[in-house]
Amino acid sequence: MPPSKKGPTLRSQWLGKHLRELRESAGLTLRDAGDYVQRDQGAISRWETGIVPARVPDVLALLNLYGVHDPAIRNALEQLSRDIWQKGWWDDYARETKTRVIDLAWLESRARRTKMYKAVVLDGLLQTRDYAREIMTANRPDYSPAKLERWLEFRASRQRKLTDDDPLLLDVVLDEATLRRMVGGAKVMRAQFAHLEDLAERPNITIRVLPFDAGAHASPLGAFTIFEMPEPYPDASHIETEAGSIYLEAESVERFALTYDCLLNSALPPEQSLAFIRALAERLSR
Structure with a gap:
């Protein structure tokens, strides 16, 4: 192919x-x-x-x-x-989207470990289908129902890398804002919180919450992802913008890695983060 x-x-x-x-x-x-x-x-x-x-x-x-x-x-x-x-599952979508989106799926399929900081909404790897639908509908109101379903399938295919026989090692820092934002209403968010709890219990996934009361932090400019790659691929970092995806290497990755380590120092430990998410879910159930 x-x-x-x-x-x-x-x-x-x-x-x-x-x-x-x-x-x-x-x-x-x-x-x-x-x-x-x-x-x-x-x-x-x-x-x-x-x-x-x-x-x-x-x-x-x-x-x-x-x-x-x-x-x-x-x-x-x-x-x-x-x-x-070599043909991968993502090639079925190659004619319908920008190459950079396909690059993202490929990186996730090859990375030894992925580290990400999300500041506004949850990453596609973590989203339930209903949450993803709300995000896509708001972001791309021009999508037809058929195209929307097509990209929901693409997102679900990306997520399979979290649960296959050789799962992606995923470390996530979630700004509290990503959890407070009511995407789709209480019902959608309750299901999304339950999904995050399930993911956090998997041995290959670590989720930490960066609470508001942590104050100023190391990434005021927003979200990013780091891909730690095996040879012969260099490590890469990814930033999503309105103009599309940007991928960086070398010294830029080192800068993002340092920023991520600083965010870890400000974030809650995994156990407290999970308790934080559960508390938010309980409030929605009252």
Whole structure:
């Protein structure tokens, strides 16, 4: 299954970045690489920018040219190339949405651990179907009923990674505002609180609440997610904006990791957080 035609994926950009760095380290030009694999230099440039992902035979040929003999590096880049072209469940949605949304599902499927801070609404991984429907309806009133159902299915598919045989390790800090916001009314929120309790009892999920009385905290600009990735993928951070998703690497991830650690110091411990959520649920039941 070819990658989405809507733009370079995060995977193809990562592969291209590795190939460019290896070519430059070998002191070779785009023309040198193109001549070796019998492509023009424009093709090599498109591979290195991720616009068109290189296939496995071309990756292996380039590694030979660049003098890369380390088995770990060769195996990692070969796997990355295969991963780009391998079909995942998210590819069924690729033609209907922005590539960056598909990147999010892919990251969740590969991450060793995901850490997130949510400041306004709950993350899609944590939402009940009714809560998700209310959020989507408010955010995208232009969606037809059929499209809304389609994206509810997409969100449910993402959530399966929390409960499969190799579940995602998920650490969450929830601002109290995410729990106080009455999305869909009392009935929807009671069910959502019960769902959070169920998730918090799973061994792979930790939920902490950042209460209002914690005062000023380390992330006044809002929500973010950190993906701790296995080799050959770099760790990544994700920010959602009105203009779409933004993914960052390297020093930016370190900055978010430090911020997350500071948030942990201000948040309630898991047991107290669960009690906090239960207390809110009880108030809605009165």
